[in-house]
Amino acid sequence: MLLTKGQFSLIDLIRAVLERTGPADLVVSTWTAAGREIEDAAALLGDGRIRSLRWLVDFSFQSRRPDLCGALREAFGDETIRVTRNHAKFVLASNDAWSVVVRTSMNLNKNPRLEYVEVCDDRDLLGFYLWVVDEVFGAQEAGAVEALGPADLKREFSGLGREASVVASGPSPWGKDLDDARRPGISRLDVVGGEGCKATVETRGARRGA
Numbered sequence: 348m349l350l351t352k353g354q355f356s357l358i359d360l361i362r363a364v365l366e367r368t369g370p371a372d373l374v375v376s377t378w379t380a381a382g383r384e385i386e387d388a389a390a391l392l393g394d395g396r397i398r399s400l401r402w403l404v405d406f407s408f409q410s411r412r413p414d415l416c417g418a419l420r421e422a423f424g425d426e427t428i429r430v431t432r433n434h435a436k437f438v439l440a441s442n443d444a445w446s447v448v449v450r451t452s453m454n455l456n457k458n459p460r461l462e463y464v465e466v467c468d469d470r471d472l473l474g475f476y477l478w479v480v481d482e483v484f485g486a487q488e489a490g491a492v493e494a495l496g497p498a499d500l501k502r503e504f505s506g507l508g509r510e511a512s513v514v515a516s517g518p519s520p521w522g523k524d525l526d527d528a529r530r531p532g533i534s535r536l537d538v539v540g541g542e543g544c545k546a547t548v549e550t551r552g553a554r555r556g557a
Contacts, residue, residue, distance in 0.1 A: 349464050358388065384456055402427055426489040441477075
């Protein structure tokens, strides 16, 4: 875990992760992205350091920066992009040997400010984030960045993350209900050992009278 004052950006961190993992499949979740970083990500995909790349962006990206959203769509294709009410910033990098999760306050742009970064290699945590991403991709057709209106997005968003039956069951301690305060979406029930990230117990729903 670290803080940066702008010495590096998220794309620099992605390069550093790939230097350690080798070619990997990536997911990038961001509220916004800049043109230079979009080009750099396309170059990493082109030279094989990124094997595949999926994007989860905020639905407002198209209206806020249609030029940059257009550049993202042209570089990677609509089938790799999904939109939702998204302010989460994370990167997932995985292959047979690595399950890297980057949690950060940084968007995919230049960050000359205080920003937070945490990097860990944790297959259970990766699985939780991929479950969220896969659900969004499964619920939405390619090209929704333009096709979906506010009412459609609200209805779709309200249905995400409701697999209460799998919360705190099975080998993974990561919850999968993002709606029920009694079954918080991100709740660590133990401490991750080994060389992965170390997480303390967190039960967000308890403070809401659950």
